[in-house]
Amino acid sequence: MESEAAIPRFFLYGEENDSDDSEFVHIESIAARSEKQGWKIKPHRHGKLFQLLIIYQGEAKILLDNKELSFDGGGAVVVPTGVVHGFVFSPETLGHVLTIAEPLINQAAGSRAMGLFDTVIHSPRILRFSSNSHHPQQLKNYFDLLSAESDSSYSGKRHTVEWLAKLILMTLYREIEHCNHQGLGANQPNQGYYVFQQLVEKHFRQQWTVARYANQLQMSLSTLNRICKTVKGVGAKAIISDRLFIEAKRSLLYTQLNIDQIAYNLGYDDPAYFSRFFKNKSGLSPKQFRQLNPFDTEF
Structure with missing residues (x-):
């Protein structure tokens, strides 16, 4: 050579x-x-x-x-x-x-x-x-x-x-x-993460726990977290939380739903808990976020 x-x-x-x-x-x-x-x-x-x-x-x-x-x-x-x-x-x-x-x-x-x-x-x-x-x-x-x-x-x-x-x-x-x-076999990180990602996309609005995802995937909590950290650098809970946050921002920006409706659509029984979640992620309340990012939409 x-x-x-x-x-x-x-x-x-x-x-x-x-x-x-x-x-x-x-x-x-x-x-x-x-x-x-x-x-x-x-x-x-x-x-x-x-x-x-x-x-x-x-x-x-x-x-x-x-x-x-x-x-x-x-x-x-x-x-x-x-x-x-x-x-x-x-x-x-x-x-x-x-x-x-x-x-x-x-x-x-x-x-x-x-x-x-x-x-x-x-x-x-x-x-x-x-x-x-x-x-x-x-x-x-x-x-x-x-x-x-x-x-x-x-x-x-x-x-x-x-x-x-x-x-x-x-x-x-x-x-x-x-x-x-x-x-890939079921024990390979990429394949395990791929299936987990698909489940999150289906069920994040239902507020599934990490334990429920692990059970559905027929693996332990530690295995699921290890796979997520190997592929994405963070644990399963953070990935689920980030997916919820993305959807919350989309709803605030691109719909005229009120904040209580958005909270219920994302699986929160208590809109106040949703507001705390959103502020922890963004530093702003849902109302403040919407006011700072006004999008005129017919949806």
């Missing part, structure tokens, strides 16, 4: 002039570049670029850092910044290559979605799509939209291209999550 210093560092395949291009997203078909090179891309790395390959049809031999892997179509290859990668594709391979420059990735660093994007952008992986998932078709649709938008001359093109790139990352995260749920 070549040393890192000897491995070419390209802007895109074979383009060594790493310029400060104002465009942060680039998309092309796999054939556009690899066909000209005999369907072979020599090992190289990108200094400030993240890449995602989607292969719909065809076979590939893939080098990711020191691992050589074989792949048959119907999946994705994730190449984080700085990871050495190379490919040998079978002729007529169908797929896309999405390249996202570091500034766009960094732009998301302050957003709530960054925790989800972290799962996608920092670990090299080959993801074989699940046969019972709708996310692969969504990804293909989004890639087709992104390709068409990139070739267009519409106003707002740059913003739309970047939004679609982020939508692709989010959809890939959901497919990773789906595959974890399908393929």
